[in-house]
Amino acid sequence: MEFPTRSSPYLPVSNDVSRLMVRVMLALIPGALVLSWFFGWGIIFNLLITTSTALLAEAAVLQLRGKPVRPALLDGSAALTGLLLGLSLPPLAPWWIPVIGALFAIVVAKQLYGGLGYNPFNPAMIGFVVLIISFPLQMTLWSPPTGIGQEGPGFTETLQLVFSGKPPDGETLDSITMATPLDESKTQSGLNLTWDEILSDPRFGHYGGYGWEWVNLAFLLGGLWLWKQRAIQWHIPAGMLGGLFVISLMFYFADADSYGSPLFHLFSGATMIGAFFIATDPVSAATTPRGRLYYGAGIGILVYIIRTWGGYPDGIAFAVLLMNMAAPTIDYYTKPRVFGQREEQDD
Amino acid sequence: MATLLEKPATFHGGLHLSAEKAQSLTGPLKPALIPRRLYVPLSQNIGEPAEAVVKTGNRVLRGQLIARSLGYISAPVHAPTSGVISDIGDYPVPHPSGLSATCIVIDSDGEDRVADSGLKMENVFQSDPADIRQRVRDAGIVGLGGAGFPTAVKLNPGPDHVVDLLVINGAECEPYISCDEALMCCRPNDIIEGIRIMRHALHAKQVVIGIEDNMPNAIDCLQKELTRLDEKEIRITPVPARYPAGGEKQLIYALTGEEVPSQGLPIDIGVVCHNVGTAAAIARAINNGEPLISRIVTVTGAGIHQPCNLDVRIGTPIASLVEQCGGYTDDAARLLLGGPMMGFALRNDSVPVIKTSNCILAANTKELPDPPPASPCIRCAQCTDVCPASLLPQQLYWYAFARDMEKIQDYNLFDCIECGCCAQVCPSHIPLVQYYRFAKTEIWDMEREREKSDLARRRHEARLERLEREKRALEERRARARKSLDKKPKVGNADAKKSEIAAALARVKAKKTESSDVAPRNTDNLTPEQRVKIDEVEQRRSSSKPDGA
Numbered sequence A: 001m002e003f004p005t006r007s008s009p010y011l012p013v014s015n016d017v018s019r020l021m022v023r024v025m026l027a028l029i030p031g032a033l034v035l036s037w038f039f040g041w042g043i044i045f046n047l048l049i050t051t052s053t054a055l056l057a058e059a060a061v062l063q064l065r066g067k068p069v070r071p072a073l074l075d076g077s078a079a080l081t082g083l084l085l086g087l088s089l090p091p092l093a094p095w096w097i098p099v100i101g102a103l104f105a106i107v108v109a110k111q112l113y114g115g116l117g118y119n120p121f122n123p124a125m126i127g128f129v130v131l132i133i134s135f136p137l138q139m140t141l142w143s144p145p146t147g148i149g150q151e152g153p154g155f156t157e158t159l160q161l162v163f164s165g166k167p168p169d170g171e172t173l174d175s176i177t178m179a180t181p182l183d184e185s186k187t188q189s190g191l192n193l194t195w196d197e198i199l200s201d202p203r204f205g206h207y208g209g210y211g212w213e214w215v216n217l218a219f220l221l222g223g224l225w226l227w228k229q230r231a232i233q234w235h236i237p238a239g240m241l242g243g244l245f246v247i248s249l250m251f252y253f254a255d256a257d258s259y260g261s262p263l264f265h266l267f268s269g270a271t272m273i274g275a276f277f278i279a280t281d282p283v284s285a286a287t288t289p290r291g292r293l294y295y296g297a298g299i300g301i302l303v304y305i306i307r308t309w310g311g312y313p314d315g316i317a318f319a320v321l322l323m324n325m326a327a328p329t330i331d332y333y334t335k336p337r338v339f340g341q342r343e344e345q346d347d
Numbered sequence B: 001m002a003t004l005l006e007k008p009a010t011f012h013g014g015l016h017l018s019a020e021k022a023q024s025l026t027g028p029l030k031p032a033l034i035p036r037r038l039y040v041p042l043s044q045n046i047g048e049p050a051e052a053v054v055k056t057g058n059r060v061l062r063g064q065l066i067a068r069s070l071g072y073i074s075a076p077v078h079a080p081t082s083g084v085i086s087d088i089g090d091y092p093v094p095h096p097s098g099l100s101a102t103c104i105v106i107d108s109d110g111e112d113r114v115a116d117s118g119l120k121m122e123n124v125f126q127s128d129p130a131d132i133r134q135r136v137r138d139a140g141i142v143g144l145g146g147a148g149f150p151t152a153v154k155l156n157p158g159p160d161h162v163v164d165l166l167v168i169n170g171a172e173c174e175p176y177i178s179c180d181e182a183l184m185c186c187r188p189n190d191i192i193e194g195i196r197i198m199r200h201a202l203h204a205k206q207v208v209i210g211i212e213d214n215m216p217n218a219i220d221c222l223q224k225e226l227t228r229l230d231e232k233e234i235r236i237t238p239v240p241a242r243y244p245a246g247g248e249k250q251l252i253y254a255l256t257g258e259e260v261p262s263q264g265l266p267i268d269i270g271v272v273c274h275n276v277g278t279a280a281a282i283a284r285a286i287n288n289g290e291p292l293i294s295r296i297v298t299v300t301g302a303g304i305h306q307p308c309n310l311d312v313r314i315g316t317p318i319a320s321l322v323e324q325c326g327g328y329t330d331d332a333a334r335l336l337l338g339g340p341m342m343g344f345a346l347r348n349d350s351v352p353v354i355k356t357s358n359c360i361l362a363a364n365t366k367e368l369p370d371p372p373p374a375s376p377c378i379r380c381a382q383c384t385d386v387c388p389a390s391l392l393p394q395q396l397y398w399y400a401f402a403r404d405m406e407k408i409q410d411y412n413l414f415d416c417i418e419c420g421c422c423a424q425v426c427p428s429h430i431p432l433v434q435y436y437r438f439a440k441t442e443i444w445d446m447e448r449e450r451e452k453s454d455l456a457r458r459r460h461e462a463r464l465e466r467l468e469r470e471k472r473a474l475e476e477r478r479a480r481a482r483k484s485l486d487k488k489p490k491v492g493n494a495d496a497k498k499s500e501i502a503a504a505l506a507r508v509k510a511k512k513t514e515s516s517d518v519a520p521r522n523t524d525n526l527t528p529e530q531r532v533k534i535d536e537v538e539q540r541r542s543s544s545k546p547d548g549a
């Protein structure tokens, strides 16, 4: 009897890239639902547009590169990039905004670098940054979260707004959009209002901005599930949230009137989705255990700096991309001590 | 100085693997049938192969020496049963490469008559450790845990080392393999006796048996034996059942909290580690006079009708064992020697059992399926998290892939124990260990090449030097000869030289004028005008000619 031979190990594998990606997508569901609950149909449209654009772009480029298309689409990475980008875009942005963002993310940030596994930068964040730099106005089109005074546009109005670019009759864009708490707090504190005064506005909810707190809680929940499922390790989220917490606490203690509280920073904007879903993108993150901790902390600190003194309201995308650049260096200097080697032999 | 921890420490990384040991732990340990023909390889240990001391046609008895060891790190080989040597030649042996090697082929006479090995020792605990070592060496005992290092060498820590701790490895962490567990359950007396002999030979201060905590029966049997003997100096410590707890370095760490130095040996931290099977083999050699001619082999997997553990004579073809276990099932599609994590695949079942063969695993495609195709590394670092050696498997992979042999050594390739944890968790299904093996052989080859070219270079340099030397010697000889010639016209040497030079000059001059007197051939048939012209030219030339100097 003849048997085939190959190298060990031989046990069936339980792990798989697509399984990993599917779990991440599942974990995004609570956050996505809460987000669209508060910000309306626009979120759903964004998700549909970014995801389908991402998949089509991935298929097209792979076809052009003469690579097998099916396995790459099935690994779920393109869809996940689309989802993450879609969740970061303002709900009332015109349709071409998500299209351009997704195209850029997949074609330039991912495929031009060689496809899955070879991109040094987080594709979704590249897409986001391209958009916020090129179309700053369209990137502020957030509807007010439902439940505070003004209701956002409904299904048909949103559809009309997104695809024709014209607001419903008798309305202007300004009247149906609203600055996000991060945006608002920056403007206000620029006007020398104290944080107490800023927070007295009902739009700010309890600590992270009305609606945003719930969104962040939902992403936190999904993230914790992901960690329990061993799809991500704790280092990067812990590093990022820890970094953000510590630096915001320091400034808050020093001057509580001018700086937002740690709670505000942890629960507003894209903090939680950033910590658990964006910063943890394995391909572009640091990989050594200690390195991942530093990498996360770096993102947390940069987020605070950009939010507080930078030109953009939320710094997640920039912080992630900046740390992407540092990842190889971090990896190099945080090689773990090999079993049986003395500390001194380490470099 | 190694001391035992109160509670076992957990080593970094590793995996929880489904235990499949129960499959083969079905009944009492049975002796396997002795086949008609046994193939006994000369090389069954790490180190030098043995050298045959019998010839084709010789009759041998069971336990008779048939190949003697060559060198310190080597082990002799004994006849597993009585019979006739029918051939000494190349036959397939169990090796990942599938190559053949020299085997002594014995046709069993079916009588299994035993020879007196002279290994038996009275009063072993009063005797000199060197005597014990010699007998262990003569018995051909090698580590039965898998690597096959000659045991006598490991019983000789040398005068510079104190053995603080003797660790007995009963942590069989690979799924499916249960031969050690079977041994612990069926022959606890042999194991404990062997441990006592080793303790005496090593002057070990402390002894501990590390057993995975998912083998309560084994722990129980050994504990009972210890109680029966009222032996209080040997401790049993259950260690967490996590692969690779049976790896020597991981086990020592779990028991002592100390790390065996990278590229070092346990003795560097005062520890010696032996497998339970080795302990039992020592007891059988010293107490019963039985050299290492058999071992316990697990025959298991869904591809086998009746999985079980068998006491097998070395040299028994695997096919014969499979047959005794009811043969292959219809869906058997894989054949491994060793466990699914670190074993290797066999092309066919014609190879024999050797001293290090612990498990024969015939599996169907459900338990050991073909791996899905590999996709690019997504740098998820899951491999890093499970690596018990704290390496960075994805970096090693990257540099192996890029064939950067320099960098891959910077990333400590040679600390990789090839446990396979990384490949097992890789979501991209990259056959990581395969890359590391490839890189290791590549580097060894490079080393060998370098040694070879070094040798060639040295040879070349030696040759040049020799030529140089010969040339110098020749010159010296010439110089001496000249000197002896010059000695004669010693007086008026300068004048002689001068006149010589003058004579030479004159000769040259003469030659030149002579040559210009010779008319060129192409001036034979010339018109008178041409002739005049030429004569003029010739005249001018000879008048302007320098004086030859």
Ligand code: SF4
Residues within 6 Å of the ligand: B376, B377, B378, B379, B380, B381, B382, B383, B384, B393, B394, B397, B422, B425, B426, B427, B428, B429, B430, B432
């Ligand atoms: S587990 Fe596989 S995919 Fe993940 S980092 Fe390691 S080699 Fe790459």
Ligand code: SF4
Residues within 6 Å of the ligand: B386, B387, B388, B389, B390, B391, B392, B393, B415, B416, B417, B418, B419, B420, B421, B422, B423, B432, B433, B436
């Ligand atoms: S095979 Fe080597 S690199 Fe992979 S986990 Fe084991 S020791 Fe680490």
